[in-house]
Amino acid sequence: MSFNIPQPEIVVGLDLGTTKVSAVVGEVDSDGITILGVGNVPCRGLRKGVVSNIEWTVRSIREAVEAAQTMAGVEIRSVYAGVAGSHIRSQASDGVAAISGREVTQDDVDRVLEGARAIPVDADRMILHALPREYVVDTQDGIRDPIGMSGVRLQSRVNLITAATSCLQNVIRCVERCGLEVADVVLEPLASADAVLSEDEKEIGCAVVDIGGGTTDLLIYTDGGIGHTSVIPAGGNNITSDVAAGLRTPMAEAERLKRNYGCALGRMIADEEEIEVPGVGGHAPRKVARRVLSDIIEPRVEEIFSEVRRRIEELGLLEQVSAGAVLTGGAVLMEGMNECAEEILGLPVRLGFPMGVKGIVQLVQGPQYATGVGLVRFGAQQLAEAHSHGRVALGSTTVADAENDAPRGNGLWGWLRAAF
Ligand SMILES: Nc1ncnc2c1ncn2[C@@H]1O[C@H](COP(=O)(O)OP(=O)(O)OP(=O)(O)O)[C@@H](O)[C@H]1O
Ligand SMILES: [Mg+2]
Structure with missing residues (x-):
């Protein structure tokens, strides 16, 4: 991927997730995007992809941006912020x-x-x-x-x-409270898809399924264009809650057990495999068959993929997504997710790892970083467009703009419109 810009510029993607804030710093030049730094900080300020606590979100953004800034050795002034949630x-x-x-x-x-x-x-x-x-x-x-x-x-x-508008305002407000400008606000699944899909997959038709902590975002490409996007209000956090309730163990332990031993398909686990489950309220730890853990996880994962299938079918697009489904988001790291998705969707399935960037790629080498990398790619494309149209001074989206329904913050085309 190359960009027609005269000199290197810094582009920062800010993924505001239900479980973490990720700031990804890229340097864009005519040779492509070089990842210079990443800051990942847990965040409890969002619920189901939407800001629900400004203070907590601001704190996490500040920490993530500071960490990314220190690693990259550059000053971050503006960001491409992701937006998600069922209001889309x-x-x-x-x-x-x-x-x-x-x-x-x-x-x-x-x-x-x-x-x-x-x-x-x-x-x-x-x-x-x-x-x-x-x-x-x-x-x-x-x-x-x-x-x-x-x-x-x-x-x-x-x-x-x-x-x-209120959800956009809250995202912009949080970023501005950190002394940063919003270069643009971008739909998160659109960014994720851009980071993991090949042009061929978009052309043939495919579905991107981003299973994060709070939500599962579905984005469908048909004939090279986006045919549908929607949000299923369930994700990895629901799996953790199921494990905590099912095994009667604290949430933090349930999260650890899920990550270390979780499996979305019980039959992939040998009968004799056992795990140790810490007790709550002073109860002694106990040994449990690993199969019991997957029996708790499997129905939730099945529910999510069945809903994905139902939506694709309802739109009459199952035949059209012949390149299959690409899975992103942290929750797809669990063993058996691919196999479970293939069975339920009846489509070829692969995990989506961010592509088309160089530099410290190991920092963004997981399906949970697809959104952050995609935001940087989106920003780089905007910059290149701006240069090719002779409009080099990128503006920024402000809370006042959003309140006035001004064109800023309306994505690539909104920006083009605003620049007239
Ligand atoms: N190895 C793993 N196995 C199973 N689940 C995992 C693993 N690693 C991370 N997860 C889960 O992934 C989820 C977080 O994913 P991600 O970082 O994509 O979410 P997010 O972007 O913060 O949330 P959202 O996109 O829903 O707003 C959590 O539920 C976490 O438990
Ligand atoms: Mg996410």
Whole structure:
């Protein structure tokens, strides 16, 4: 991956997760993205992907950014912040522009995308991204890049991603309280998908399933564009709670047992395998068959993947995701997740590791870092776009902007719109 920018620039991705805040520092130049530093800090300020405690979130962001800054040896001033949660919705929209027989230009494309955004959204919501699915020039559809084509009418078919304004405001507020600017706000599963998918997979059709601590995010690509995104309100934390209740052990112990011995498919475990479970309230530790642990975990994992399958089927997209499913998020690190997903989804499944970056890649070499790396990639693409359009001074999203429903913070296209 290379970027058309004249000199190296720093881009920082800030993944605000239900269990951790991750700040990923990348240096972007014409050779690609070099990871310079990462700061990972546990965070209890979010519930199900949405900020629920400003103070706790601010504290974690500060710590994560400081750690990343120290490791990278650069000063962090602005970040690409991730946003997630079940307030996110997607809806189809079209934009049309007359081109009266001449060649389609970038301005025409910007105009039809602008047109697609010009639909009424609820007063308490904002458009986060306008993701082009295809363009139509006169009667020819399925066009990816219409620039240079001739016709009289250009149409864009777009997927609009909207978010609750208050949730965006809270993300921006937390970042600003740390003395940082928000370069843009980005849908987290979109960032994760960008970090782990190949162009072929997007083209053929695939599903990205990010199982984090609080939620499972589903993003479906069909024909190279995003066909659907939704959030299932269950994740790794539910598995931990099930283990704590099922084995009558404290949450911290349940988390440790899950990570060390958990398995999503009981039949992968030999009958004689045993684990030691610490007791609560002064009770002595006891030996338990490892199979008992997986019997607790398996139904929850099955429930999550069954819901993923149900949603894909309901949309009629099961046939279309023939490249299969790619799993990201920390919870997919558990043994047996791949196999369980393959059985339930009936699709080929692989784990998604962040790709397309160099530098200290071992720091971001897990499916739980897909979002952080994807945010840096998103920022790098924005910078390259800005340079290629001759607009080099990137602005920032502020709380005031979000409150005024100003175009900043509306993703790549929002930024393009704002720069006119
Ligand atoms: N080795 C492991 N085995 C099983 N589960 C794991 C392992 N490592 C991490 N997890 C689980 O992954 C979850 C955290 O994943 P991740 O860091 O992707 O979440 P997050 O981004 O903070 O949350 P969310 O995306 O839901 O807001 C936790 O539930 C944790 O228990
Ligand atoms: Mg996450």
